[in-house]
Amino acid sequence: MIGDVKPWKYAPHLDLEAWVKSKPVLLSAMMFHRDWLNWVGGFDTRFECAEDVNLLLRLSLINCQADWLHQVTVCYRQHQHQSSQNTPKLAKSFEAVLTSFFEISDLPASMHSLKNQYLYQNFVWLAYHLYSNGHGSLMAQYLEKSLDYSQKSKIEAIADWVDKFSSYALDGDSSFSTYDFSSLSDWKNLMASLLFNEVKNHIHQ
Structure with missing residues (x-):
């Protein structure tokens, strides 16, 4: 192309x-x-x-x-x-x-204030490139890392990941099927882990 x-x-x-x-x-x-x-x-x-x-x-x-x-x-x-x-x-x-x-x-204060935002965005961006090159396990690791720099709930972050992956694919003239993506074993394992921990934390509150 x-x-x-x-x-x-x-x-x-x-x-x-x-x-x-x-x-x-x-x-x-x-x-x-x-x-x-x-x-x-x-x-x-x-x-x-x-x-x-x-x-x-x-x-x-x-x-x-x-x-x-x-x-x-x-x-x-x-x-x-x-x-x-x-x-x-x-x-x-x-x-x-x-x-x-x-x-x-001595990094400018304006950049320090944006640290979490940029690290979150970059980890999700790296996760997409790992996914698009067939590295599902590493993709999951970088998505999980991104949570350390986001105030989103896990549910909000998951929705944002899918939205960003779709946007990155569109920018690169690639196709992205949410159904196919959600069927990946590495994605399923990540979802199971995140949602299990979410439920466990809710129970202990």
Whole structure:
């Protein structure tokens, strides 16, 4: 499937919030001034598969300005051997980048106040990509992790997960069947665990 990707439509302003929330990163379509890269020390190889996101976050923290060229400038072909298809490693790296980012002592107060919101959204986003690449067990783990950063009830969170998965699939021109999804064994096991704990907590109250 061939299509034009225009990320400036969902992330029009390339500020720190956009890099954390939307991650509109494709290095082959970016140009950098060398002085900025030297200033932040280049890529941090600890974050394999997500070192590009880490780089953009660090650049934004030192007020490196970025803007879009509103044109499709590169071709990008997805294939099974590219690093972005190794979703377990990608998810682990993204989690490490976000954890490291929110541990920065002088992080702007506005970002600290949004920590839970962004971690919740990113864990659900990672869960969807794990699901879409056939990693149901890890998907369930990341959905469960997302609950640590949400004030939603478990029932509300479950509904939100399904809604977000459907939205992500639509954005990627993929199909998403709620019925087929709810029939997955990993999803059923997660639901059984969450709802059992919900009932148990209610009984002990």
